[in-house]
Structure formats: C-alpha cells, structure tokens
Amino acid sequence: MHLGATLSILVVVLVSLAVHEWAHGFVALLHGDTTARDLGRLTLNPAAHVDPFGSLALPLALIASASPLVFAWGRPAPIEHARLRHPRRDTLWVALAGPTSNLFLAIGFAAGARVMPQSGAWASLRATLVAGVVWNCAIAFFNLIPIPPLDGAWLLKHVLRLRHILALHHFRLLALALAIAIVALPPSRWLFEASIHRLVGSCFALFGLSATGTLH
Secondary structure, three states: OOHHHHHHHHHHHHHHHHHHHHHHHHHHHHOOOOHHHHOOOOOOOHHHOOOHHHHHHHHHHHHHOOOOOOOOOOOOOOOOHHHOOOHHHHHHHHHHHHHHHHHHHHHHHHHHHHHOOOOHHHHHHHHHHHHHHHHHHHHHHHHOOOOOOOHHHHHHHHOOOHHHHHHHHHHHHHHHHHHHHHHHOOOHHHHHHHHHHHHHHHHHHOOOEOOOOOEO
C-alpha cells in the first residue's frame, strides 16, 4: 500500500482508539469514577492512549501488508469499578461507551464521505473516510465479543460476579488471541464479515450511499 494511504488509515485508527478510550473514561466520570480524569487520560489526544505495539506496530504491519483484518488497541482507560456509584449497573454503561463511540464515529465518517467528491483531488481523503466507516464498525462489533479484555466481557455480569469478571482479565492476552482467532478463522469469520458488511451498509445508507460508500 502507498505510504500516504498507510499513514492516513493509521491516523483514522489512532483517532478512533482515542475516542473509544475517552468515551470509557467520560462515562465512568459521569457515574462517579474520576480515575481517568485524575490520571490525565480523559483526553482526545491519541498520544495519551497509544500502546506501542497494539496502536502502532501491529496496525502498521497489517495495513502495509494489505491485510483484510486490521487489529489495533489502545491503552485501556483506567477505571476503578469500586468507585462507580452502582458498580454492577454502571460497569455495563462504561463498557458500552467504547463501542457506541465507534458507531458514532462511523456515522460521522460516512457523512464526510457523502460530501466528498469521488474523484479528483479529494478522492484519497474520501477513501480514508470510507475506510474509517469500515474500521469503526468492525472494532465496535469486535469489542462486543464477550471475552476479556473486550468490552463485551462486561455483559457477563448478569451470570458472573464482578470479582470473577475482573479475575478473568488477568488472562486478557490469551483471551484476546482467542477473540482474534474467532474473527479470523472460518466459519465464525464469515459471520463476522457478514455482520460488519450489514452494519457498514446501514451507516452509508443513512446518507444515501451504497454499501461500498459510493453514490447510487
């Protein structure tokens, strides 16, 4: 992939990760936990949320190799669940804030793609916006998988005690590898891709665009 295109997509990834982690911290603050704010993590500055491997090295390698799946993650927002006013209930809202923010970003990128020309000087920027829609839909859906350390793991609070869910996060690297395998290998990969395609199409449809982001 061209260097300019690679860097453009990396910027989309970094901004999206920053918004995702900021959303966790912001909703936690609304429910009584000031940890993210106190540690300087309640910011949209991507530098505050960068994980050297998960935010830079891995996505750069995947983008440059034209991989159909680009995984990335930022430094998790620091959340003290015990400081939430209602830990069991509020933990769910904090967890859902990240994927929800990515869906809003996807819609925002789709709106930008709608007003950008499909050819000419703005074509490359438009292609980056389209990529932003796809990536944010994918990362939102991926994060809802109920496996630690993904946000969807907190959905398990209805069947597990909070301390058990926190304990599962100690195995987060192994569990993350399992989650990646689920979406990278058939047949679950086919289901994942079909779901993302439908979600991406819905975002574009809001602005009269086709499922691939082009004008009808």
